[in-house]
Amino acid sequence: MAKLATLLGFGAILLALPHALSFSQQEILVFLTINVLLVASYRLLTLTGEWSLGHVVIMGVGAYASALLSKRLGIYVPAAMLLGAVTAAMIALALSFPLFRMKGFYFLIGSFAAGEIIRLLWKRFRDPFGGPKGIKKIDPMPDFDIGIYAFDFFEPISYYYFALAVVGVSLWVMWRIERSPVGLTFHAVHWQDRLAEASGVNVRAYRTLAFVLASGFAGLSGALLAHYIGTINPNSFDVEQMVFVLTWTIVGGTATFYGPILGCVVLTILNEIVLREAGFEQMRPLIYGLILILSVLFMPKGLESLVRGAFSGRNARKNSAGETEAME
Amino acid sequence: MSPPVLEIDNLTMRFGGLTAIDRLSFKVERGAIHGLIGPNGAGKTTTFNVVSGFYKPTGGEVRLRGETISGLRMFEVARRGVVRTFQHSTLFAELTVLENVLIGTHMSFPPNIFAAMAGVDKANRRAARARAEEALEFFGLSGLSDELAGDLPHGHQRALGMAVALAARPDVVLLDEPFTGMNPEETRRMMELMVKLRNTGVTILLVEHDMHAIMGLCDRITCMSFGRLLAEGNPQEIRHHPDVIEAYLGGARHVA
Numbered sequence: 273m274a275k276l277a278t279l280l281g282f283g284a285i286l287l288a289l290p291h292a293l294s295f296s297q298q299e300i301l302v303f304l305t306i307n308v309l310l311v312a313s314y315r316l317l318t319l320t321g322e323w324s325l326g327h328v329v330i331m332g333v334g335a336y337a338s339a340l341l342s343k344r345l346g347i348y349v350p351a352a353m354l355l356g357a358v359t360a361a362m363i364a365l366a367l368s369f370p371l372f373r374m375k376g377f378y379f380l381i382g383s384f385a386a387g388e389i390i391r392l393l394w395k396r397f398r399d400p401f402g403g404p405k406g407i408k409k410i411d412p413m414p415d416f417d418i419g420i421y422a423f424d425f426f427e428p429i430s431y432y433y434f435a436l437a438v439v440g441v442s443l444w445v446m447w448r449i450e451r452s453p454v455g456l457t458f459h460a461v462h463w464q465d466r467l468a469e470a471s472g473v474n475v476r477a478y479r480t481l482a483f484v485l486a487s488g489f490a491g492l493s494g495a496l497l498a499h500y501i502g503t504i505n506p507n508s509f510d511v512e513q514m515v516f517v518l519t520w521t522i523v524g525g526t527a528t529f530y531g532p533i534l535g536c537v538v539l540t541i542l543n544e545i546v547l548r549e550a551g552f553e554q555m556r557p558l559i560y561g562l563i564l565i566l567s568v569l570f571m572p573k574g575l576e577s578l579v580r581g582a583f584s585g586r587n588a589r590k591n592s593a594g595e596t597e598a599m600e
Numbered sequence: 601m602s603p604p605v606l607e608i609d610n611l612t613m614r615f616g617g618l619t620a621i622d623r624l625s626f627k628v629e630r631g632a633i634h635g636l637i638g639p640n641g642a643g644k645t646t647t648f649n650v651v652s653g654f655y656k657p658t659g660g661e662v663r664l665r666g667e668t669i670s671g672l673r674m675f676e677v678a679r680r681g682v683v684r685t686f687q688h689s690t691l692f693a694e695l696t697v698l699e700n701v702l703i704g705t706h707m708s709f710p711p712n713i714f715a716a717m718a719g720v721d722k723a724n725r726r727a728a729r730a731r732a733e734e735a736l737e738f739f740g741l742s743g744l745s746d747e748l749a750g751d752l753p754h755g756h757q758r759a760l761g762m763a764v765a766l767a768a769r770p771d772v773v774l775l776d777e778p779f780t781g782m783n784p785e786e787t788r789r790m791m792e793l794m795v796k797l798r799n800t801g802v803t804i805l806l807v808e809h810d811m812h813a814i815m816g817l818c819d820r821i822t823c824m825s826f827g828r829l830l831a832e833g834n835p836q837e838i839r840h841h842p843d844v845i846e847a848y849l850g851g852a853r854h855v856a
């Protein structure tokens with residue numbers, strides 16, 4: 273019951289939040305909401321132990337697919353968004369065949385290469401991807417009315433509520449997956465894939481499953497982005513964006529579900545309030561790099577470890593990132 | 601006599617120039633406790649690695665109930681009923697004891713993501729949990745369910761490794777030096793459990809350095825040296841086999 277009350281209180285804050293913000297802050301809030309989904313999906317991917325550098329490009333696949341499906345085929349935008357997510361998941365499934373022949377460092381590099389190839393295809397094929405200029409005038413969400421609230425997507429606040437609902441449901445689904453036997457198996461594959469396989473776990477299939485699911489949610493975040501900003505191009509999903517995702521994830525920590533989300537929220541607030549106000553906006557990549565290094569050095573278990581320290585004992589989920597024993 | 605459950609037939613495993621297993625053949629009878637012994641580096645662990653599907657053999661084959669299983673992947677071998685433990689405590693150190701054993705129930709109660717999301721897999725989860733608790737109970741680990749596996753003392757880790765394997769209800773279990781790190785009292789208890797297990801119909805293939813345990817437990821023993829079959833027989837025969845004594849002690853009287 274206390275849990276439910278906390279959740280309701282938290283929900284109320286999230287609903288009230290935009291009313292306390294300026295127009296431009298509301299816009300940032302929309303991006304933040306979308307990025308929370310992106311970074312949470314990235315954690316799902318890392319659950320089985322592999323880190324990808326192609327995740328932002330997969331997000332882009334969802335964005336491009338949803339934009340094109342609505343623009344070219346006139347598909348209703350929310351349906352196009354779902355199809356965008358499905359497309360991202362399917363592309364990830366296809367990529368999993370070459371990628372999961374590799375592990376660790378090679379997987380990292382392989383995923384980066386795969387992402388760059390996709391970006392190259394976007395640049396190269398003007399039809400349908402629009403080349404380097406990308407896609408403009410992407411259909412906005414059509415306005416609708418749910419009785420208690422009329423969505424007017426010209427307003428960031430409406431899009432925020434819409435994104436909040438989509439992201440909220442997505443996080444809930446990811447949370448349920450992680451707490452299920454499937455999620456336990458993901459952890460097992462991560463920590464000791466040999467023992468998992470000796471227990472009958474099809475390790476490759478589980479790695480693929482995590483990758484495909486994570487990519488689907490990343491694709492959904494991309495679709496949310498595309499229909500909000502209305503224009504996307506290959507550089508919207510470049511390696512700089514990927515570095516941001518990595519930074520949020522590492523600064524937040526990956527041992528808990530909320531770690532990367534915390535990293536994303538805290539760094540975004542830092543970025544928008546401190547950097548932008550102080551006029552350091554141009555130096556964002558540099559400062560992010562610095563934060564990344566400092567946090568690896570001085571807070572290797574992430575922001576989440578501070579929260580866990582505060583609630584010490586409660587909700588503890590093992591955080592020892594120690595290497596598992598090597599094959600004899 | 602019923603046909604052997606496991607047949608190792610002319611098995612060869614080479615790593616570059618090194619021949620770790622050299623045309624090794626032996627059979628394991630259903631329901632037996634079968635010992636595999638030999639000096640360090642003889643190729644016992646490598647044999648387990650081939651039988652369990654971790655390596656593809658260079659030559660020869662492994663048959664389970666007459667079906668060739670060599671060349672299958674490890675999870676496919678496991679799904680046919682052959683489950684192994686590892687020489688060094690290989691556990692999910694970051695997961696709890698209960699969670700470790702729950703992974704052991706993976707084959708009997710395969711997770712289903714759609715059922716999990718819809719929340720209709722409650723019965724499955726309950727059954728898996730009951731099975732896991734039963735396995736913990738069997739190995740005397742019940743009180744430790746919520747401990748992290750990595751925090752357990754060594755003897756308990758060995759026992760947990762066996763509990764993970766046994767939670768899968770295998771037909772054949774391959775145990776690689778299960779008594780290492782156990783004190784004599786723990787070893788004695790484990791030996792009793794092995795016998796209890798065998799009496800439930802599980803076939804046990806056991807690699808172990810503790811000769812007292814091996815001689816006390818095994819119905820049959822295969823001794824290998826430098827990858828080759830050296831001798832095979834019941835404990836009495838092996839204990840007095842001149843080649844075995846030679847290989848182990850370079851001429852001393854007894855193996856045990």
Ligand SMILES: Nc1ncnc2c1ncn2[C@@H]1O[C@H](COP(=O)(O)OP(=O)(O)O)[C@@H](O)[C@H]1O
Pocket residue numbers: 615618619620638639640641642643644645646647
């Ligand atoms: N993956 C491997 N690569 C190269 N050599 C190996 C590998 N695995 C085992 N060996 C070698 O094979 C031989 C047998 O090793 P092993 O099966 O571990 O012996 P045992 O378990 O009987 O002590 C040793 O000489 C070992 O160094």
Ligand SMILES: [Mg+2]
Pocket residue numbers: 644645646687
């Ligand atoms: Mg060995």
